[in-house]
Amino acid sequence: MVQPHEPEFEQALTELSVSLKPFLEANPEYKKAFEIVQIPERIVQFRVVWEDDQGRPQVNRGFRVQYNSALGPYKGGLRLHPSVNLSILKFLGFEQTFKNALTGLNMGGGKGGSDFDPKGKSDNEIRRFCVSFMAELAKHIGKDTDVPAGDIGTGAREIGYLFGAYRRQRGEWVGVLTGKGATWGGSFIRPEATGYGLIYYVEHMIAKAHPHLSLTKPSTKVAISGSGNVAQYTALKVIELGGTVLSLSDSKGSLLIAGKGEKGGFSKADVEKVMDLKLKGGSLESLAQDSRFEYVAGQRPWTLLPKVDIALPCATQNEVSGEEAEALIKAGTRIVAEGSNMGCTMEAIEVFENSRKKGGPDSVWYAPGKASNCGGVAVSGLEMAQNSQRLVWSSEDVDAKLKNIMTDCYKICLDAGSKWSGEGDKSAQGVLPSLLSGANVAGFIKVADAMKAHGDWW
Structure with missing residues (x-):
């Protein structure tokens, strides 16, 4: 089914098939569903x-x-x-x-x-x-x-x-697109949703695995890639909570605070400058004229920072390589969560998952984008609901619903990862469940069960 000229799709399919292997071995009747769900x-x-x-x-x-x-x-x-x-x-x-x-x-x-x-x-x-x-x-x-x-x-x-x-x-006004303007059918919190939701998910990871890395502490150092919508609001939420943002990036290079995190991080005003710049189609390189910043052309931030506690890829697919994953571990990274879709290569995921399996306080916990960045589409779903009712919910209401959705998503991934990672229960050895396996298995089961109920497979 996979065509040789479809490498990105093949990568996503391989990742899912590896995660599903223990589940499909225990439930072979779902193998046909997996075969069918691959085809659009x-x-x-x-x-x-x-x-x-x-x-x-x-x-x-x-x-x-x-x-x-x-x-x-x-x-x-x-x-x-x-x-x-x-x-x-x-x-x-x-x-x-x-x-x-x-x-x-x-x-x-x-x-x-x-x-x-x-x-x-x-x-x-x-x-x-x-x-x-x-x-x-x-x-x-x-x-x-x-x-x-x-x-x-x-x-x-x-x-x-x-x-x-x-x-x-x-000739009709219906909610056929989401992300609309707030005054003509859009939802409050929609622009912020992916970035905010990512941080809400990461907060649960921190609480379970590394509570000393609370984002309320300036000592918690967060590396972020990208400078678009997701990266911007991820950075703003970290800054609002009290953590330190070390980096942003674009397709041409990385923007760091001079001193690579030794002199603090980005401020809210800095991120707002980036937002204005990107709105005008500018490059981050132009901000390096300010001596507070350092721009490194041709490189992503993952190998540039001596100390990183939390890494959040928020740019595009395959933006963390295996080599860069190793560099993040050497820099002390303990949590990696994707704001982008399939932000890590298969080699990088293997590095992070191998670290997790070792257990202990130095292990890395990785969350895939299909779980950690689902806040954006979740609020899009809430926008659809508001359009159907011809209502507008307050920012506080939407934000509360977003937090609840991210909490539920985390719990679903944690529970399914505990059951289906193929490793058994190693919590006594300090090994965390695989959120990668949990997200893939839980998402697949829900879709496959609905398809079976509809007669799409039997």
Whole structure:
């Protein structure tokens, strides 16, 4: 089923199959469900022709992978980036299916996007692209069938253009996209949700495994990659709680506080500068003109910092290599949780999981993105609920619901990891359950059971 030109999807499938091995050996009847769930229910691929500011036609490829609807309407973002291809979108949709299951909300899994690059484009060019993209996508989505959202390259501006194009084309106002503006159907806390949810999940990991690393302490040093929405709000939440943020990064390099963490970390004002810069399409390198910062071109932060307690990859897939994982362990890292999807390579995950299996106070505990970053899609689900009721919940209400969802997700992963990691109960030896196994097995069981109830396998 896996094509040789789909490396990202193959990686995601291999990770799941390894985690599921003990469960499938004990429950062989689920092997057929695993075979079936690998195949998307539908893949839509289309061309997008739009006009640039010089009046010339430009063309891009558009996609929507509708992976699994057993638990609800397809739900997942639209990525606009030159790297977008079917392998990446299949991996993202596959992961999204199980991530959405872990939220406890009624959402299936999907993903879409285009190889269009918003960087360097004018507002009018982006608007014309979005209108053309939605002209085809609108035929395949709906509030009860498929509800896309934002992702890399698709922020509030793009969601606005896409929603407007859908509304004009279909002549109806429905909650067919999430991530909308707060004054026209969006939810409070949605921009913050992935980053905030990541920290809420990590707080549970800290409480169980390393309580001395409380994020209320300035001595707790947190390395973050990325500088987009997820990284920004992850950093702001750490700073709000009292921890020290050591790094941010972009595709060109890493931004550190001069002294590499020895002179404190990023302030709220620093992160707000980054937010403003990224809104304008700028590079972090321009901030290095300030002597407080140090910019290291061509490198991610993981090998640059002498001391890291918590590492939070928040940029894109495969952004932590095996070598970088080893460097993090040498720097004293005890918790790694993904804000990005499949942020760690298989080699990096093996390094972290081997450390966990050794047990003891120096072991590393790793959380996969399908669990630790599910807060974003969870609040998207809450946005769908608000749209259906024509209500707007307060920031406090949404934040409280987000915290509860992340708590439940953590407990589900912990319980399933304790039962199905294939290692037995080693808690007496100080070995923590595998959150990787727990997330994969728990998410799979929920989707597979719904599919069986619907007659999708027997």
